[in-house]
Amino acid sequence: MIDCQRERFSIPEEVHYLNCAYMAPLSHGVVQAMEEAARLKATPWEFAPVDFFTVCEHFRERAARVADVAVDSLAIVPSVSYALAVAARNLPVSAGQNIVTLADQFPSNIYVWRELAARTGGKVSTVERSSQDCWTAAVLDAIGPDTAIVAVPNCHWADGRIVDLERVGVACREAGAALVLDLTQSLGAMPIDFAKVQPDFAVAACYKWLMGPYGIGMLYVDPKHHDGEPIEYNWINRGGSEDFARLVDYRDDFQPGARRFDMGEKSNPPLLMGASAALDFLLEFGVDAIAETLADQTQAIADAAAKMGLTSAPIGTRAPHFLSLGFPGDVPGGLTERLAENRVHVSLRGTSLRVTPHLYNNGADREALLAALR
Incomplete structure (x- = not known):
């Protein structure tokens, strides 16, 4: 178990923030890195042409270590929607083929496929899971000879229930379908073996479980x-853009690997x-240890909540860092507002209370949540 890291965050003792799936708080180290980077704009003569590239590669190298993929396979993107637009441009869909998604999937991983299907004559097939199951069986059942793309997360953003990406990857390859992943709610907090899953494209925004700022993310692109x-x-x-004196010697070739997909004005130091400082925080502990620690936290909450009649899925059906608490009847009115009055911050998604702690949480946060629920 990783010791509580609360002292590295600006979270007052009386605030109980159990809502990392909404937005991660920035650590002192991340804030300091962003402030120092912003000051570079005050002295632009100290920001050399080579720095346009070194700040990018510094981030790309750390992102590759967190995901355990080759550096050349990562592009720098501003958002999930941007990355999925890249995927949609590069994956063929024919008339009559389907694109598989989850029911109530996050909108950024839906709209792009609806537009692609409308342009090509394809269709979006939305799968529903059985009430107490993870999503895997429903996704596997939907994959067939007419499947062009499977576009899913590792765990559902609302209920935390998982998709077994290794099994789905095998099914996609057998059907000749592409696999596109939105890992925003899992990368950094839940291990994934890219070599076994073999996605075509996979994106993660940095502002949740990668513990970084808003407006930047990583896109994995298969070679x-x-x-x-x-x-x-x-x-x-x-190609050759490092030589500022020759930028008008226009070239048709690109920087190597997935860098051709990098966003414009990517060289934004803050x-x-x-984001690099945030990734360093994760690398300090390792994703496996983070997942184990968060699993311990969520299970302790689940066990105590069960004594109040609240239900939750077991780890294995749900992601280790995600806990969705179900109520025996309707969700109490104004629930999250009443919790917030007690300085307990969580999210309501559908009919479940989403509780998502991180390394900055401690036993006092857990007890405050349970006391407020009682």
């Missing part, structure tokens, strides 16, 4: 798509250096 088409054509992604 077979490295010659694909970006959604914007900016100068810095082209975002990149802040």
